[in-house]
Structures are given as structure tokens and as C-alpha cells.
Amino acid sequence: MTAALAPAVLDVATWQARRQAHEERVDVWLTPYLARRRRGERHPVEDFLFTYYSHRPAQLRRWHPGAGVELRDAEPAEFGRDYRATSAGVTLDTEGVRVRRGESITWIRSLLAATAGRTPHFGCFGMHEWAMVYRQNPEELRHNAWPLRLGPERTAAVVEERGVRCSHFDAYRFFTPSARPLNLLNPTRETQHVNEQPGCLHANMDLYKWAYKLSPLVPSELVADCFELAREIRTLDMRASPYDLAALGHPPVRVETPEGRAEYATAQRGFADRAAALRARLLAALGAHHDHLRVQRERSKQAPHPDLHHHNRRDL
Template sequence: MTAALAPAALDAADWRARRAAHEARMAGWLDPHLARRRTGGRHPVEDFLFTYYSYRPAQLRRWHPGAGVLLRDADQAEFGRDYRAGPTGVTLDTDGVRDRRAESISWVRELLAATARRPAHLGCFGMHEWAMVYRQTQEEVRHNAWPLRLSPDDTAAVVRERGVRCSHFDAFRFFTAPARPLNLLQPTRETQHALEQPGCLHANMDLYKWAYKLSPLVASELVADCFALARQIRALDMRASPYDLAALGYPPVRVETPEGRAEYAAAQRGFAEQAAVLRARLLTALDHAVPPAAA
């Protein structure tokens, strides 16, 4: 059992205001995606966080206060099985959540801490997206409704000239077969803790995944902050990709040029700084909810 701490308390007006603010924030992101889904529309940038990641829109919209918070005058049935009722309100059953997810919590904690300890490497220049279309025709590429900025031969030439230095397994696994041997590393799920580094766009985008996997131990506002950063990173990821998405309002970052690489590295550095703050917040929230000695 974790050490018993007196929970912080939120009056009904306060927690309902926080919940309403979270739901309104989410609506701005969720509603356009759900509208496209109803009509069969697709957006290669905006829909990624809903199709690649497993958290459903309804889960993202739902508000949780995080561990150690008493919600006064709340109904346990309104918040679900992870909560327990008391004389004055409901609180998260932190021990129950921890016991059900002990292995996952430990894995995520170790990954976040290991990544935070490493220096950020900023020299990949987004070549992972190029490696995902390497030696493919326009018809074969994943987002084939959108044109490539260069011909397949010219795209392949950029990959060979720049090289690929991807440390992220979940990007590497989408490389085309001819591109995989070109990568400086050969990441696997088993080496993820050893290779993940805080300059990587995909590692920083994945903070959203780790935040929702830790939910409801962490507050929904933190999950939403990670989602917001992931959206920004996804936009850079696709602007620097071989795809031409200018018609959607995403002007290219031409990483095949020195100017484009400088632009990419500057944006990557800024995202790494933002991600470092969120990674620290996740670790702090996790240590509050499940102290390492109790994990």
C-alpha cells in the first residue's frame, strides 16, 4: 500500500469548472476530427493523434483530477470504477489503479527518467519520414492522396545523401525495407529505454501516449498539455516530410536544403525544451501518485 496522505480537496464549483474548461478545450480538437470521421474524410496531420494512438476521443474528453484529490459532493458513479466514495465526496482509488497497472507504470517511469537523463540530439533533420517512403512509388506511399514534393528518385537521393539517424523504434518500424539498413541504429522495443533521447520528435510526441497510459493517476490537464505539444510536433513532422501539404496550410520545411535543416533544428530544439518540462511534470505527478518505493 502507498502511504496514506490527506487528499487535496476541491469544492464542487471548482472541480466542475475545471472539468468544463477541459471539455471545452478538447472540443476544439475533437469536434473537427469527429466530423471528418462521420463523413469519411481524412486529414494526414490532424487525424494522426487519433488514428496512431489508442486513446479514444471519449477518453480524451473525460476529465480526471489526478491522484490525491477529493472531489466534494461528487457522485462516484459519475467518475467510474477507479474512484471510491467517502463521506464528503469521491477520490481516486490510487492503490487499485497502481495494483492493476504496476508493470506498465514501472516501464513508463523508467523510460521517462532514462530519456530525461540524456542530452538531446538534433541532427536527424526529419529523415525518418523520408525513410518511410524510400523507394516507393506515389501509389505505394501511406498518404498517397497527397503528392510528394520530389520524385521518388530524388527523394531516395536525399535519404542517401543525408543518412538516417533515427533512435525511435516506433518510427523505425515504419521504414521501408530498403531504408532500414541505411539507419545508423537498429532500434528494437527491447532497446527503447537505452536509445530514446529527448531531442527526438517522436519521443516527445509520445509524451501524450505516456500521459494517457498513466491516466487517471495524472490530471487530464496534463494529458491535454501533452496532446497539444504532440499536435504541434506532428505539424513540423509532416511539413519536413517528403509530402506536399501546402494546400492544407502546411508550408514545407525543405530539409533537403541547408536553410530548411536550420529551420528544422531550431524548431526541434524548441520542442525538446517544451517536452522536458512536460516529462518532468509527468514524473512528478507519477512520483506523487505512486512513490518509486511503492511501485
């Protein structure tokens, strides 16, 4: 049996400084959103990460050091049910989290590895957002407080002229019924591991989702890094959408033109490079957990069956 590695130890000044830095960092994003929510206001760009994804603001703000870290002079109650006391402070109950999240860890790692191993594609030019409004009644538009830059008919014509090549199921499922047959692919949840590719804006935005679903096994700084990238990607996503958001300070990327498509693809490549680094960090953090779960599964397969003689005697 392999001996467990000794946890990294953070003294109280170090871990409290890291926690404070994390809280101050995310408060820059959280404070405006929470203020808008109290006023009942909606923002089609800035609200997305808080309304589409299930991670609540308080969860994003809560700092976790990640697996294999001991915090000196800390109490388990400060960090939640997944922590246990040590002789000097607290540490994450890594084994307990692994047992509870085992299936998710395996699934997420498989998706990230499959996506990382593919060649990125940069030819979609954001048409997924256009397909979400294609031939839709104006009152049914998701962001109907904001006008379509080109109007309904010209918007539909752009979709028909350009076509749609979307590999991301969670974008495709919001296409209007009439837009789905125009897509080159037919992504499903079952084919997600086959279709997702590292140039896709939504696949790269979803790194935030996989990071927070792995919390507290991964440090909160990594979750925040993924959130920051997702926030920037969302801005491009909506600037390239058919909506006119210039009044919000988001001038359009006119993907209906050659110049706009070139601008979009350049930004998309930059995001793909940054996402590749984050995906690699998530996979590195997952490595030890996945290996541990694999060994545990192999051991459970090799374990002898319960003592049948014992059960027979009990049943007599």
C-alpha cells in the same frame, strides 16, 4: 508505516469549472476530427493523434483530477470504475489503480527517466519520414492522396545523400525494408530505454501516450498539455516530410536545403525544451506511485512463506 497524506479537497464549483475548461479545450481539437470522420475524410496531419494512438476521443474529453484529490458532492458513477465514494464525495481509488497498473508505471517511469537523463541530439532533420517512403511504390505510400514534393527519385536521392539517424523504434519500424540498412542505428523495442533521447520529435510526441496510459493517476490537464505539444510536433513532422501538404495550409520545411535544416533544428530545440518540462511533470506525478510500488515489492519479498504445517494438515 508511513501515514497516507490527506487528499486535496475541491469544492463542487471548483472541480466542475476545471472539468468544463478541460472539455472546452479538447473540443477545439475533437470537433473537427469527429466531423471529418463522419464524412469519411482523412487528414494526414490532424488525424494522426487520433488514429495512431489508442486513446479514444471520448477518453481524452473525460476529465480526471488525478490521484490524491477529493471531489465534494460528486458521485462515483460520474467518473468511472476507478473511483470510490467518500463521506463528502468521491476520490480516485489510487491503490486499486496502482495494483492494476504497477508494471506499466514502473516501465514508463524508467523510460521517461532514462530519456530525460540523455543529451538531446538535433541532427536527424526529419529523415525518418523520408525513410518511410524510400523506394516505395507510389500506390503503397501511406498518404498516397498527397504527392511527393520532389518526386520518387529525388526523394530517394535525398535519403541517400543525407543518411538517416533515427533512434525511435516506433518510427524506425515503419521504414521501408530498403531504408532500414541506411539508418545509423538499429532500434528495437528491447533497446528503447537505451536509445530514446530528448531531442527526438517522436519521443516527445509520445509524452501524450505515456500521459494517457497513466490516466487517471495524472490530471487530465497534463494529458491535454501533452496532446497539445504532440499536435504541434506532428505539424512540423509532416511539414518536413517529403509530402506536399501546402494545399492544407502547411508549407514545407525544406530539409533537403541548409536553410530548411536550420529551420527544422530550431523548431526541434523549442519542442525539446517544452517536452522536458512535461516529462518532468510526469516524473513528479509518478514519483509517489513508483515509491509505493517499490515498498510493496520489498515487503512481498520479505513476507514469510505460507504456513506449511497448515497445508500439510489440510492435505492429510
